[in-house]
Amino acid sequence: EDYRRLTRALADEGREYHTYSLPSERMLRAVIQGLPDGISNDEIRSDLEQQGYNITSVFRMRSRRDRAPMPLVLVQAPQDQEDLLKLTRCCHLVVRVEAQRANANPTQCHRCQRFGHAQSRCTAAAKCVKCGEGHHSADCKKTRETPAKCANCGGEHPASYRGCLKFPKKLTKKTTANQQQHKIDHGASTQQAKFAYPPKVTAAKSFADAARPKQ
Ligand SMILES: [Zn+2]
Ligand SMILES: [Zn+2]
């Protein structure tokens, strides 16, 4: 409840950017490759649960270009389910699994379309991702001919459009470097300190590793 109040307070100030990297929102995000579109999310979920995994959500990935379903499925699970990354079979198919980097996408609420919280935590009124009106996205009557209207900025795009001016910015290089520095200040040897500003890729990886809770 405190978290919810905090999230709302921050959202009211337009500071979604800060809430989206709160550790409590972090989940293991595994991308399973090799599951064709004919297999439903429910089938995948129950197969994984039968294999003993605790699954939070299953999401069929779509091509960013034409929205066509891809043979890729994003599975979210609690961080302690990291054995998911070693999964080799699902729904009688041979699959490969890769971790999706934490914070690759900001959390966007599927109910109110705002950033920084998940639908399960949402207490706001529903807004449509397509037309911005006060109904659930699934109930939308908008036709293809009518332009989309963003629930967050009012622009002519869906509320999930990455180019929206309300879409949270990714962590900047500067922020990443600062957090890296912060980590080193707390306990690492001075030898490592000279790597305080590693190249971008290394910094991102180290940050993701640092973000993971201790096992
Ligand atoms: Zn919401
Ligand atoms: Zn609508």
Ligand SMILES: [Zn+2]
């Ligand atoms: Zn917008």
